[in-house]
């Protein structure tokens with residue numbers, strides 16, 4: 001099966017599973033929803049009773065932002081920041097569980113089964129293994145970090161006396177792109193490792209990770225092409241969201257609600273894409 | 289209309305000569321020969337200083353700044369205070385800078401070299417060699433001149449703080465032995481500090497710069513000669529009267545643009561010289577337009593730009609430490625290859641540094657001791673100029689939906705910071721470099737904006753013109769500014785300046801409470817009659833309902849230490865608006881209105897005069913929460929967090 005076929009297959013697999021998409025979306029909303037209340041309290045407390053806010057529905061007022069950022073010497077903002085970081089950690093931990101559920105559903109073959117039961121059973125079944133996988137992956141992150149530092153030092157050394165800003169600028173862009181490439185590469189390897197563990201019900205987490213690395217190294221073109229092809233779908237949905245969002249003038253309760261709904265559809269599309277990634281990559285490695 | 293021409297010409301000539309003549313008496317004039325030796329990053333120099341004892345006391349010693357010695361080692365006062373970095377740029381430990389005085393003698397007379405000694409008047413740091421003292425064989429009587437010949441070598445550091453080199457780029461500032469200011473019977477000759485700039489007397493400069501031919505050279509003043517030498521170098525002769533410093537630059541990668549600038553009202557004729565580094569040449573027009581704007585704004589606001597040239601230097605990439613610095617008739621700007629149009633950094637730097645030609649260049653206040661007089665007044669001028677040409681709410685940043693004006697930008701740094709220092713203080717005595725710059729730039733700039741709104745634009749404009757006119761080519765102090773402000777406005781402003789200039793406290797007034805309560809008919813027992821439910825009259829006949837009466841209560845509070853008289857605007861739901869005044873002295877006051885209308889909102893400082901107010905949000909209060917706005921912001925934030933979460937995991 002070629003890359004495009006795999007991508008199409010993955011997208012189809014994902015599209016026929018609205019329940020799972022809704023589950024992923026509601027989990028995201030649940031966690032982020034906590035921020036809503038924290039923000040409402042902080043922002044409302046700092047500037048809510050001020051007449052300054054009156055015009056905020058129509059346009060962003062820098063003054064209000066400044067007052068909010070510096071209110072209580074930035075205490076409210078720090079609190080908000082800490083909460084977002086805390087929620088991100090929680091989210092990452094629960095995500096490990098969700099991966100198990102998604103893969104369990106995707107590898108489910110025929111017969112009668114119930115969605116919720118299967119999903120949560122899968123989540124529980126693979127949690128320990130996937131969690132260990134995250135820990136082992138620190139090795140990958142470390143390696144990638146070292147490679148990046150090395151390349152960075154090499155570039156800096158060769159251009160240490162350069163007064164040509166264009167070159168410096170181009171290399172800065174290249175460095176940033178390279179960093180992103182490494183991050184995506186590791187995320188992709190992790191996807192394959194999870195698919196290997198779930199698809200074979202393997203208990204040897206470390207070997208699965210090595211095998212995933214080997215698989216990616218053996219078929220770099222195919223795996224990368226698939227990863228970035230699906231990434232394009234992500235960008236397309238993001239752009240579509242941005243276009244629609246800017247088309248709605250969010251100045252009344254109703255239009256504000258519509259704007260928020262659009263954001264929710266976009267977040268749901270992120271879940272949809274994630275499932276598509278698992279299904280398509282599972283197809284490439286021949287396990288889904 | 290021929291007849292009028294000679295009259296205008298005569299007036300022009302008279303004005304041109306009057307512009308400088310009576311005001312600036314040359315105190316410290318220099319005749320310098322400088323040769324750039326690129327291989328060694330050195331300048332071989334000799335100077336003849338002619339110094340006039342303009343005081344009524346005899347002077348028995350001379351003091352000189354040897355600024356480049358600040359970069360000599362890690363133990364100088366500059367390096368200790370700065371930790372070897374300035375505005376984010378770091379010193380290069382392999383490229384120190386220094387200046388060596390080989391000999392110094394009275395022209396055609398005594399050798400003074402043996403009496404040379406380094407002193408440290410500010411901090412006693414024996415490792416600091418930025419101030420040199422020379423004993424005169426006989427005291428110089430009042431009103432007499434002395435000519436001193438000095439031979440020196442300047443080694444430039446890798447640039448990180450104003451002066452130095454980077455690759456083939458040279459910014460040569462604070463580079464020659466420079467006499468201090470003899471004032472009030474003593475030498476005012478401070479060491480080079482991390483958070484401090486300079487101070488010097490006015491004079492006439494004649495400087496001959498020799499550099500290898502490949503270099504494009506720019507310098508303070510007008511070029512009056514250029515000769516090709518046999519050894520592959522060129523010599524450039526520059527002259528300038530009525531300045532207190534001289535700086536120059538050289539780089540083979542400069543592209544030189546010259547443009548005549550003329551303004552009819554007031555009459556200004558000068559030449560703009562732009563030395564733009566090859567890699568930034570696409571931004572030449574941005575620089576040029578900003579400089580034209582600066583010339584127009586300052587000439588119209590304070591007085592015509594009087595010099596024949598103005599040189600803009602665009603530092604080479606890697607030499608940003610040299611950027612954003614003022615010298616007489618020359619300044620350094622700064623940009624990068626990729627600079628979006630909506631980020632008006634090159635414009636802001638150009639206008640700011642050009643503006644120093646007025647507040648520093650022509651009005652020569654003491655930057656060591658009262659830096660706000662140049663930086664603060666110039667920040668105020670810059671904010672106004674940027675608002676005029678680029679829009680008040682977007683003068684700094686205008687990208688997509690993000691708009692930031694200079695006032696918001698400066699307020700951000702002032703209100704978010706600790707309050708440890710007042711605006712007036714010796715530059716090196718602030719708790720930190722950050723406190724120095726936030727006070728002398730942002731806070732002082734906003735202070736003057738507050739004063740402008742307080743006095744009215746017309747009075748403020750007169751005040752600034754008078755201050756400029758009266759103090760140009762002289763050395764004013766804060767007291768002179770205050771005196772001018774009081775004289776021009778005809779008001780006692782002691783209460784204003786004593787707070788904003790000399791105390792680190794804050795200004796913050798707020799509407800702390802707002803209520804509208806319906807006054808119900810009393811309940812309980814009243815003498816003589818029993819209470820009735822409202823709306824019922826005796827005899828039991830149904831009465832028409834009386835209009836509701838509200839007790840409206842507005843509490844205004846002073847959260848800061850500074851005391852400013854306040855105005856309060858109260859708006860009722862029947863459209864009525866009431867303006868109240870309050871002397872602002874107590875910690876709070878209350879206004880109560882019993883009426884059939886309900887209060888909708890109240891606002892202190894409704895005309896937004898208090899730019900220094902530490903919190904704009906609490907200045908007003910509405911009876912009903914503006915729910916949709918807050919909810920919209922919260923939903924927006926939530927969606928942002930959702931996206932962020934989906935990026936890190938799902």
Ligand SMILES: [Zn+2]
Nearest residue numbers: 640644663666
């Ligand atoms: Zn400045």
